[in-house]
Amino acid sequence: MIKILVTGGTIDKQYNPLNGELIFSKTSVEEMLAQSRNTVETELEVLMLKDSLEMQDQDREMLSMACNKSQETKIVITHGTDTMVESAQEIAAHLATDKTVVLLGAMVPYQFKQSDALFNLGCAISAVQILKPGVYVTMNGQVFDHKEVVKNRAIGEFVART
Amino acid sequence: MIKILVTGGTIDKQYNPLNGELIFSKTSVEEMLAQSRNTVETELEVLMLKDSLEMQDQDREMLSMACNKSQETKIVITHGTDTMVESAQEIAAHLATDKTVVLLGAMVPYQFKQSDALFNLGCAISAVQILKPGVYVTMNGQVFDHKEVVKNRAIGEFVART
Amino acid sequence: MIKILVTGGTIDKQYNPLNGELIFSKTSVEEMLAQSRNTVETELEVLMLKDSLEMQDQDREMLSMACNKSQETKIVITHGTDTMVESAQEIAAHLATDKTVVLLGAMVPYQFKQSDALFNLGCAISAVQILKPGVYVTMNGQVFDHKEVVKNRAIGEFVART
Amino acid sequence: MIKILVTGGTIDKQYNPLNGELIFSKTSVEEMLAQSRNTVETELEVLMLKDSLEMQDQDREMLSMACNKSQETKIVITHGTDTMVESAQEIAAHLATDKTVVLLGAMVPYQFKQSDALFNLGCAISAVQILKPGVYVTMNGQVFDHKEVVKNRAIGEFVART
Numbered sequence: 001m002i003k004i005l006v007t008g009g010t011i012d013k014q015y016n017p018l019n020g021e022l023i024f025s026k027t028s029v030e031e032m033l034a035q036s037r038n039t040v041e042t043e044l045e046v047l048m049l050k051d052s053l054e055m056q057d058q059d060r061e062m063l064s065m066a067c068n069k070s071q072e073t074k075i076v077i078t079h080g081t082d083t084m085v086e087s088a089q090e091i092a093a094h095l096a097t098d099k100t101v102v103l104l105g106a107m108v109p110y111q112f113k114q115s116d117a118l119f120n121l122g123c124a125i126s127a128v129q130i131l132k133p134g135v136y137v138t139m140n141g142q143v144f145d146h147k148e149v150v151k152n153r154a155i156g157e158f159v160a161r162t
Numbered sequence: 163m164i165k166i167l168v169t170g171g172t173i174d175k176q177y178n179p180l181n182g183e184l185i186f187s188k189t190s191v192e193e194m195l196a197q198s199r200n201t202v203e204t205e206l207e208v209l210m211l212k213d214s215l216e217m218q219d220q221d222r223e224m225l226s227m228a229c230n231k232s233q234e235t236k237i238v239i240t241h242g243t244d245t246m247v248e249s250a251q252e253i254a255a256h257l258a259t260d261k262t263v264v265l266l267g268a269m270v271p272y273q274f275k276q277s278d279a280l281f282n283l284g285c286a287i288s289a290v291q292i293l294k295p296g297v298y299v300t301m302n303g304q305v306f307d308h309k310e311v312v313k314n315r316a317i318g319e320f321v322a323r324t
Numbered sequence: 325m326i327k328i329l330v331t332g333g334t335i336d337k338q339y340n341p342l343n344g345e346l347i348f349s350k351t352s353v354e355e356m357l358a359q360s361r362n363t364v365e366t367e368l369e370v371l372m373l374k375d376s377l378e379m380q381d382q383d384r385e386m387l388s389m390a391c392n393k394s395q396e397t398k399i400v401i402t403h404g405t406d407t408m409v410e411s412a413q414e415i416a417a418h419l420a421t422d423k424t425v426v427l428l429g430a431m432v433p434y435q436f437k438q439s440d441a442l443f444n445l446g447c448a449i450s451a452v453q454i455l456k457p458g459v460y461v462t463m464n465g466q467v468f469d470h471k472e473v474v475k476n477r478a479i480g481e482f483v484a485r486t
Numbered sequence: 487m488i489k490i491l492v493t494g495g496t497i498d499k500q501y502n503p504l505n506g507e508l509i510f511s512k513t514s515v516e517e518m519l520a521q522s523r524n525t526v527e528t529e530l531e532v533l534m535l536k537d538s539l540e541m542q543d544q545d546r547e548m549l550s551m552a553c554n555k556s557q558e559t560k561i562v563i564t565h566g567t568d569t570m571v572e573s574a575q576e577i578a579a580h581l582a583t584d585k586t587v588v589l590l591g592a593m594v595p596y597q598f599k600q601s602d603a604l605f606n607l608g609c610a611i612s613a614v615q616i617l618k619p620g621v622y623v624t625m626n627g628q629v630f631d632h633k634e635v636v637k638n639r640a641i642g643e644f645v646a647r648t
Binding site (some may be wrong): 353356357359360361362363408431432438439440442444445446447448449450451453454455462464465466467480481483 | 490512518519521522524525559593594600601602604605606607608609610611612613615616617624625626627629641642645
């Protein structure tokens with residue numbers, strides 16, 4: 001059983017035809033899992049639907065607590081890319097030693113034809129079942145330990161921290 | 163560096179508007195990797211483009227040899243679902259002990275809106291980087307050892323061998 | 325008010341993951357109209373879901389009668405491309421003089437990413453509201469009188485009859 | 487031969503993964519025509535790529551002049567929805583009497599899975615070939631004379647002017 005915590009981010013942005021803006025209305029993660037023909041048992045919890053640039057300390061605390069409260073030891077988190085690493089570090093600072101947490105997001109929302117959402121979700125779902133306890137980020141096909149990754153905003157890619 | 167061996171299968175089926183049939187013309191795996199924003203170094207080799215029900219012993223031998231000849235120790239194989247497990251077993255019977263091989267396919271071709279291809283590719287790309295040497299199948303979000311998996315054709319899902 | 329008669333054809337083909345075949349299960353025309361944000365009042369009737377190569381004389385008679393029985397004078401028909409022109413001619417041979425009938429199909433099913441279905445449906449929906457009574461085919465962006473069109477199967481395009 | 491004038495609008499909005507904004511980079515109209523399997527001869531001219539709320543008087547004058555300068559008598563214009571009717575009126579005020587102009591846009595960009603772009607383009611391409619000279623808007627499956635249409639922004643639909 002995998003716990004999936006939803007926090008928002010680009011992956012879940014939807015188009016509002018009335019004003020032409022990208023907004024949050026409801027998560028598409030269940031739709032993604034259905035398209036993926038996923039049969040791993042999952043329990044979905046929507047903690048918030050936020051652009052990660054607008055996440056506050058208290059949001060990250062709530063996320064960290066949700067990881068610790070979770071009965072499942074395998075946890076996948078959908079998250080905005082801009083502060084994904086900060087959240088990973090906050091979670092790691094407080095995490096019980098038996099838990100594996102994998103964060104993912106998308107550079108292009110799932111609702112777009114050219115979205116990387118499903119690929120990234122696949123990376124996270126399989127990684128969380130294999131990795132030893134710890135906090136990780138799966139973006140761009142790579143599996144990063146939370147201490148070793150940074151988002152390079154100029155190119156829009158996650159890279160090894162130098 | 164990950165070696166990607168392409169053998170065909172549903173994941174790479176294309177629509178032929180002239181006769182209404184699903185055919186193989188060329189692999190879409192590069193297109194999938196681009197959409198996925200993958201930055202892991204990969205080397206793609208198209209071994210064949212076949213429906214896996216039409217794969218012969220010599221095809222599986224060729225695939226097994228390609229795994230052994232590969233300089234990379236991490237190998238991902240796209241494959242038809244119907245005989246994926248047979249190919250996995252053939253590869254395992256001859257594989258060098260330092261290599262990790264992950265097979266994936268799709269139940270719905272990448273060219274369809276509702277394809278599971280990208281998700282499955284994500285599962286395989288991250289799994290091959292983490293798993294210890296051996297031969298595995300990633301379908302339906304699950305990571306199976308080749309000895310423990312079977313395709314249940316009645317429901318179109320990969321399940322644990324009982 | 326536009327009457328929409330559904331007969332099947334490539335436009336409505338769906339993928340069956342269990343055997344890898346393209347099949348008919350249910351029409352996607354309502355889904356197409358929703359995606360199109362269509363606000364013209366329509367009444368949908370599914371007459372059959374058939375590959376047009378398998379339509380018999382009695383199928384075309386049923387279709388022709390459905391046009392004549394329709395209370396609406398504007399009728400759009402979704403149809404397989406291979407015998408669309410034959411059906412158009414059968415309808416024209418019996419049609420009441422106040423009715424406008426437009427047939428359309430698709431070369432690529434709606435369920436594929438690269439489908440021409442929505443474009444063709446748009447062509448038909450607007451044409452049926454403008455054209456004077458008669459029987460027409462809208463494919464490849466063209467508006468053909470039923471007497472002036474033929475499908476060139478070698479190139480998969482509808483062209484003027486020479 | 488149909489002249490297609492591109493002015494931008496929602497239909498041509500693209501996603502910028504670097505900052506998460508919807509932007510203009512280049513038009514997708516050629517890609518739309520290819521997906522549509524359109525065989526009507528068209529000549530594409532990109533006049534501007536603008537949100538129609540940002541179009542100035544001089545932009546509309548340029549658009550109106552482009553209609554008059556066009557050697558083709560059938561003209562399709564892709565346009566933002568918010569001031570599409572204003573542009574239609576400006577064009578109508580100066581249009582040569584032998585020309586048919588049809589404006590279209592989209593409520594959801596072509597790059598989204600759920601876009602109405604292809605349907606609206608189909609409506610316009612077929613309408614421009616049938617309608618008598620004048621200036622028209624094709625949105626929501628309807629064919630409106632420019633004098634009889636207004637965008638209801640509260641519901642995001644084009645409706646008959648009351």
